[in-house]
Amino acid sequence: MVKAMTDAAAEKPGTTTQVLTSDTQEGMTYLESIPRRIVTLWLPLGLIMLILLFPFYWMALTSVKPNAQLIDMETYNPFWVVEPTLDHIKKLLFGTQYPRWLWNTMYVATAATFLSIFASVLAAYAIARLKFRGSQVVGATIFMAYLVPPSILFIPLASVIHFYGLFDSPLALILVYPTILIPFSTWLLMGYFKTIPFELEECALIDGASRWQILTKIILPLAVPGLISAFIFSFTLCWNEFIYALTLTTSVQNKTVPVAIVSELVDGDVYRWGSLMAGALVGSLPLVVLYAFFVEHYVSAMTGAVKE
Amino acid sequence: MASVQIRDVRKSFGDVEILHGVSVPIEDGQFVVLVGPSGCGKSTLLRMLAGLENITSGTISIGGRVVNKVHPKERDIAMVFQNYALYPHMTVAKNMGFSLMLRGASKSEIDERVRKAANILGLTPLLERYPRQLSGGQRQRVAMGRAIVRDPQVFLFDEPLSNLDAKLRVAMRTEIKELHQRLKTTTVYVTHDQIEAMTMADKIVVMHDGIIEQMGAPLDLYDRPANQFVAGFIGSPAMNFLDGKLQANGSAYVQTAQGQKLPLRTMPQGDSGRDVVYGIRPEHFEMGEGGLPAEIVVVEPTGSETQIVARIGNQEVIAVFRERQSVKPGDKISLRPRADAAHLFAKDTGKRI
Incomplete structure (x- = not known):
């Protein structure tokens, strides 16, 4: 009897919830004429693309231009290159400590990001779900910390780093970066945790899970998109960070890419544009790859919620 | 299986008292339905029974043991939630076996018990699916399967059929009742739908504004309502x-x-x-x-x-x-x-x- 009813219910069509995977709905397309679409969609979109991508194009172009073409705008079209060369990139990779800087950046960014995400997960879960006295205040205070600009904070932080004897080491950056990463990641994750239905946790509680098990077996697997966006955000911030890296590292072999490029590839007042741009280009490629892989998660975490 | 005693239970949120001293004796194996309009405190009472809410005063005991300060996982209860609360990232089999896994049961034991429960509910072909791939009725059944697997002393249902369409609701109603007749586990079921209460319950508890208006067998309530509220609430169309x-x-x-x-x-x-x-x-x-x-x-x-x-x-x-x-x-x-x-x-x- 039960079985029969089960099958009847199972075959019932239309009750399966379908999650729309994109915003493209067919609904009102009949209102859209092609000229209208061009004016309202493709034209503005194209303009924005042009503005956003031009610096990148310029950077790529400069890094393969022979020195003679770099500043001679009379003979050559500045927007194009003839006889492209890999000299700048070669010089960068083999004539400087660039691989070392790249490694430093990667190491510092990865370590600082993991440290921050770990701390943020604990903080965000506690503030979002453990209703302890003052959780709101703690949440607000963490956010306030985010509002203090690094250009003010670097002076006291530098003296703290000096005090612990960490000056001019990657560890200095690994410990300082979380001061900017944790507040933002905590808020991002708090928002994400709040979208996870509370019943799931109650259900897990009754099922016999401890708080730690709820966090690791229920919440974190469901918060993966949120974790990924927190990760990307933190990683990007570390990767591009300038002011702390500039003040807290001095030796050539300890510098990160953003600092090293401007301090080591500029001789006095001579800007070696080819190498500078090659350094910036190579330095931004890992981030491009990272974004390309996770952009969908990133967007969904910023806009979406957990769906059952 | 066990009896449940709710004695003079009160619940306040801040200064506002939601439950004003409620006592419900529930015998071993009984199917008790708490029914009332929304805001009457029935869900709160169920959540207190589950250990998800503090008990302000009074006692709740399960199987003779006062559980006021006992953690939900030690109460030996299973609960089915209104929106099922299936873990979205786990397959049906994992969902059903989760509580056993937490208790450290062996893989073969989990497997066997999940299979047995799946068999009872006709879920065997769906064991490897994810909740998002299931229809509303199937999810509901998985939520019940998750409860059955644990073989608890008490089943708690919190408006489990509210999210289903009318036809499926009637089918699931019968299914739950049949399941109870088969397993004979003490059950406390919360609903705002008096038809569900009438059709399923051994004993109905009609609640209103944090008090019990009347308690008794479905037809007794229908034939001899104790007051105008119960008379108007039980029966459709209303009196x-x-x-x-x-x-x-x-x-x-x-x-x-x-x-x-x-x-x-x-x-x-x-x-x-x-x-x-x-x-x-x-x-x-x-x-x-x-x-x-x-x-x-x-x-x-x-x-x-x-x-x-x-x-x-x-x-x-x-x-x-x-x-x-x-x-x-x-x-x-x-x-x-x-x-x-x-x-x-x-x-x-x-x-x-």
Whole structure:
């Protein structure tokens, strides 16, 4: 009897919830004429693309231009290159400590990001779900910390780093970066945790899970998109960070890419544009790859919620 | 399996008391339904039973053990939530085996028990699917499977059928009842739907504004509602209420303000002339001579029966007839309440007389 009813219910069509995977709905397309679409969609979109991508194009172009073409705008079209060369990139990779800087950046960014995400997960879960006295205040205070600009904070932080004897080491950056990463990641994750239905946790509680098990077996697997966006955000911030890296590292072999490029590839007042741009280009490629892989998660975490 | 005792339980959120001293004895193996309008405290009471809410005062005991301060996982209960609360990132099998895994059961034991429960509920072909790939009814069944797997002392259901469409709700209702008859596990079921309560319960607890209005077997509540609230809440369409004064002039009757006489079988205790509410269920009207003059407002045929909304004086009543009726709005008819099926309530307290 039960079985029969089960099958009847199972075959019932239309009750399966379908999650729309994109915003493209067919609904009102009949209102859209092609000229209208061009004016309202493709034209503005194209303009924005042009503005956003031009610096990148310029950077790529400069890094393969022979020195003679770099500043001679009379003979050559500045927007194009003839006889492209890999000299700048070669010089960068083999004539400087660039691989070392790249490694430093990667190491510092990865370590600082993991440290921050770990701390943020604990903080965000506690503030979002453990209703302890003052959780709101703690949440607000963490956010306030985010509002203090690094250009003010670097002076006291530098003296703290000096005090612990960490000056001019990657560890200095690994410990300082979380001061900017944790507040933002905590808020991002708090928002994400709040979208996870509370019943799931109650259900897990009754099922016999401890708080730690709820966090690791229920919440974190469901918060993966949120974790990924927190990760990307933190990683990007570390990767591009300038002011702390500039003040807290001095030796050539300890510098990160953003600092090293401007301090080591500029001789006095001579800007070696080819190498500078090659350094910036190579330095931004890992981030491009990272974004390309996770952009969908990133967007969904910023806009979406957990769906059952 | 175990008995459950709820003794004088109160619940306050801050200064606001939600439950004002509620006592419910639940016998081993009983199917008890807590029913009432939203905000009556029934879900709060269930959550207190589950250990998800503090108990402000009073005691709850399961199987003779007071559980006021016992962690939910140590209460040996299983709960089915309104929106199922299936773990979205786990397959059906993982969902069902989660509690066993947390308890450190061996893989073969988990497998065996999940299979057994899946068999009972007809979930075997779905074990490797994810919740998002299931229909509403299937999810509901997985949520029940998750409860069965644990073989708990008490099942708790929190409005489990509210998210299903009408037809599926009826099917699942039968299924849950059948499951209970098979497993005989003590069950506490919360719903706002009195039909669910009537059809499934061994014992119904009608709650309203944080107190228990009446407790008893479904048909007892239907036949002898303790007060006007229960009378109006249990039964669909709801009981008709007509205001009037008690009169004994030869035979007993209730006289409305418009002078209609509503028949009674016996004269109840109390003074003649007392203000009362005369309650009569829609199915206890008869059409024919010698009744109350009424004008038909709406006719609603459902196939198996005909519902007629009619106006007696200035009050609207609903009557239900098993036979088909060839009447239309505006017709004048005569409705005769069955004297033996009438209910009387005190006007001031709403209590049954």
